[in-house]
Amino acid sequence: MAASPLRLAVVVKGYPRLSETFVAQELLALQERGVDLSIWSLRHPTDTRRHALHDRIAAPVHYLPEYLRQEPLRVLRALFRLPPAKLWAAARLWWRDLRRDPTANRGRRFGQALVLAAELPADAPFLYVHFLHTPASVARYAAAIRGIGWGFSAHAKDIWTTPDWETREKLAEARFGVTCTATGAAHLRALAADPQRIELVYHGLDLGRFPDPPDRRDGPGGLRDGSAPDRTVEILSVGRLVEKKGYDRLLDALAALPAGLHWRLVHIGGGPLGSALRAQAERLGLADRIDWRGAQDQATVIEALRRADLFTLTSVIAGDGDRDGLPNVLMEAASQKLAILSTAVAAIPEFIADGEHGVLTAPEAAAIAAGLDRLLTDPPLRLRLGEAAYERLRAEFGMTPGIDRLLRRLADTVPA
The missing domain is CATH 3.40.50.2000 (Glycogen Phosphorylase B;)
Known part of the structure; x- marks a missing residue:
């Protein structure tokens, strides 16, 4: 019997985006390797154009409430569908973050996490998120509610502008992290309790x-x-x-x-x-x-x-x-x-x-x-x-070696 395909819910800040061809390139490569993808986006697209490779990505795209006031009933429905014990555990985690970062954005992250946790398929095994700042917060809270693991791909702004306290806590909870530069990897490893969880994976280019x-x-x-x-x-x-x-x-x-x-x-x-x-x-x-x-x-x-x-x-x-x-x-x-x-x-x-x-x-x-x-x-x-x-x-700097390394990380981490 053939092995079941690797299944992955991918959380991104916005999709599709003209400025993030590296994300689309990776998603398409994972799709072509047989990974069963779904995409969960925190924002709707704002670009008036899209790249041709976006049209080749077959994964369904789900848009979370970009602003909670726009879809309050969706957030409330999610709240009532979730198991109270895990919900309260995640809420305590969020409250601890909110006291250190008392912003509306932090509140929006938790509301989006409620919807993500409620609307993920019941058998969703793992969350994989691009960017360590806002998207990783949403994935982290949702994973805590659902009791599943999560991992991340970090890039640039998210590495250098996320407070160290927040980065340390995310690194401690994520099952693994990849990042696309040696300088970024060194910075994250210096903050990680287990530096081996962080791997350098260049995006490379699909020639x-x-x-x-x-x-x-x-x-x-x-x-x-x-x-x-x-x-x-x-x-x-x-x-x-x-x-x-x-x-x-x-x-x-x-x-x-x-x-x-x-x-x-x-x-x-x-x-x-x-x-x-x-x-x-x-x-x-x-x-x-x-x-x-x-x-x-x-x-x-x-x-x-x-x-x-x-x-x-x-x-x-x-x-x-x-x-x-x-x-x-x-x-x-x-x-x-x-x-x-x-x-x-x-x-x-x-x-x-x-x-x-x-x-x-x-x-x-x-x-x-x-x-x-x-x-x-x-x-x-x-x-x-x-x-x-x-x-x-x-x-x-071809794309293939990086995709190989990412797939090995995912295969070793994501439940079958």
Whole structure:
């Protein structure tokens, strides 16, 4: 008799999301390995587009009440369906958290957990959650109510902005945790009573979703050096317009480039700082050299990667401690042999060695400007770095090894 498939309820903050292709890539890979998935999302989608790989994910999607006031009867029904003994045990856990974090968000997490615990199938064996902050709180409370285990995948903001007391308690209760950078893994292991529960699992990239790279010696990016208008270098950046992406510093760096250097910036991505950054570009006299394209699906991103001459992502550590992990978009750029300029921040150096696979600078405008000047005017250097990043991606950052490790963790943990 064939073994029953691994069954998994996956809790996410929002689904689908254009900015979280790594989540969709993982879900699709698990589906293709025979895992029986259901998706439980804390938020409804806000993007007007979706990636093609979302359409390939067959798992049913359940949306929890995004705000409890919107579905009060659903929350009350859940409350009355749950076993009182376990409900009170979970409520005591939540109350202890609420006293240390007396916020409306903490109350909303418990209400969502009530609905999740009540509406999960009776035989649901395990909760697997993406992100260690809000989604993991909901999964933790729901798992306590249902008396089942849970595990997590941690990424970036959730690692660095969750209070240490909360992280320690979640690490003590989770059956396992994976995270996508060595820097993140080291931080979590330092807070864990059992560091062996934390495993480094790079997302990697499913190269099967990407076309073969263009021949940049003859096509886009091969020879343009910014020396004349017909040799204008196209710079591409893909990322949310939030503080940790450092776009204010990129704009300052572009303004510091030599006046006679011809370049054009294409930006893809949405975010709350859009208006402020456009205003900054106007003040710096850059507005007519920047194409703000907003959020786009992955097919459009790939087309832009193939056409550009240089990719840049100038990540910084935000004022609240938030920072990138290892942005998947850097690997996507490498898949098209596109030369990369980024900053030596967070886990970016885990993929790019400065001068070998790209150019890494300090996260200050002057350093970024110097790196840009160097790459914009040196097409052979761009070709060499793009080739090297592509080879590193193929050799060490494919998706399959990470999915293998994740499946082993799940198989060892999730009840049959």
